[in-house]
Amino acid sequence: DWTMASFRDAKIADIREQVGSGRVICGLSGGVDSAVAAVLIHEAIGEQLTCVFVDHGLMRAGEAEQVVSLFRNSYNIPLVHVDASRDFLAGLDGVSDPEKKRKFIGAEFINVFEAEAKKIGGADFLAQGTLYPDVIESVSFTGGPSVTIKSHHNVGGLPERMNMKLVEPLRELFKDEVRELGRELGLPDAFVGRHPFPGPGLAIRIPGEVTKAKCDILRKADTIYLEEIRNAGLYDAIWQAFAVLLPVRTVGVMGDFRTYDYVCALRAVTSVDGMTADIYPFDAAFLSRVATRIVNEVQGINRVVYDYTSKPPGTIEWE
Ligand code: XMP
Numbered sequence: 001d002w003t004m005a006s007f008r009d010a011k012i013a014d015i016r017e018q019v020g021s022g023r024v025i026c027g028l029s030g031g032v033d034s035a036v037a038a039v040l041i042h043e044a045i046g047e048q049l050t051c052v053f054v055d056h057g058l059m060r061a062g063e064a065e066q067v068v069s070l071f072r073n074s075y076n077i078p079l080v081h082v083d084a085s086r087d088f089l090a091g092l093d094g095v096s097d098p099e100k101k102r103k104f105i106g107a108e109f110i111n112v113f114e115a116e117a118k119k120i121g122g123a124d125f126l127a128q129g130t131l132y133p134d135v136i137e138s139v140s141f142t143g144g145p146s147v148t149i150k151s152h153h154n155v156g157g158l159p160e161r162m163n164m165k166l167v168e169p170l171r172e173l174f175k176d177e178v179r180e181l182g183r184e185l186g187l188p189d190a191f192v193g194r195h196p197f198p199g200p201g202l203a204i205r206i207p208g209e210v211t212k213a214k215c216d217i218l219r220k221a222d223t224i225y226l227e228e229i230r231n232a233g234l235y236d237a238i239w240q241a242f243a244v245l246l247p248v249r250t251v252g253v254m255g256d257f258r259t260y261d262y263v264c265a266l267r268a269v270t271s272v273d274g275m276t277a278d279i280y281p282f283d284a285a286f287l288s289r290v291a292t293r294i295v296n297e298v299q300g301i302n303r304v305v306y307d308y309t310s311k312p313p314g315t316i317e318w319e
Pocket residue numbers: 137150151152153154196197198199200240274275311314315316317318319
């Protein structure tokens with residue numbers, strides 16, 4: 001009968017068969033999926049694997065450090081840490097269409113992996129933590145005509161000019177199964193239980209044009225929000241929570257002064273697999289505490305709103 005332990009053994013055998021004596025580059029995004037994929041592949045092929053963590057400058061506060069320390073210290077899996085934030089932010093300059101942002105970021109990841117592959121004398125495979133829902137949602141809308149909702153950054157294959165093939169051992173799994181596999185592989189609970197974080201990062205949480213200044217403002221608001229969620233003991237009851245920085249400025253008053261600053265939207269949902277979601281019903285005291293802290297502590301934001309839209313008709317991310 002089917003267990004996660006037998007799935008793991010079967011996948012290790014599959015990976016060995018697919019890869020042979022080839023070299024594999026695995027892109028780590030900071031999230032659970034790519035970390036689980038990397039640890040699984042490392043079990044299968046050891047030193048044939050090189051992990052590359054690409055910091056695109058669109059991470060949450062502290063995200064990069066956590067992944068780097070997990071891999072270097074706990075797992076002793078060698079990790080190349082690439083700071084590509086200047087290239088990513090430069091490429092996003094002036095881009096405000098959601099699909100253009102996603103496509104650019106996906107292509108830029110590939111560029112970085114290709115460059116890293118060259119440095120190690122070439123790689124035969126690129127490994128990714130693509131899940132089943134990523135595949136479905138990028139391809140079609142269930143039950144309806146074939147329409148792309150969003151191009152998930154890691155779905156869509158590799159450019160033809162590349163000689164690399166994809167290794168995607170999680171392609172048939174849902175999120176809860178990936179977490180179980182992560183535990184099976186000995187990843188710490190706190191890491192496995194992290195909320196999903198999308199590959200395109202904060203770029204899709206800043207509707208309109210993305211700048212470093214906006215990312216910095218958003219990171220501060222997001223940190224406060226998540227801190228309050230943890231303090232209230234709600235982190236594990238929520239599938240995903242994050243702040244969004246709207247491209248809208250409104251008038252406010254702070255002390256004796258008029259302010260004219262950005263609006264921040266808060267999102268929190270419950271879900272089983274990310275395909276459908278309900279809003280998390282915070283109590284009013286919690287929301288006003290978060291709103292007060294954000295407006296008081298984050299320069300550039302003077303108004304906070306809560307997103308009350310389920311999925312469908314909304315999606316979880318705003319872009
Ligand atoms: P949406 O916004 O489509 O999100 O309702 C569903 C889940 O997928 C995550 N998401 C992504 N994850 N690359 C990822 O790795 C992406 O391009 C991407 N887009 C959305 C989202 O955070 C949510 O958990």
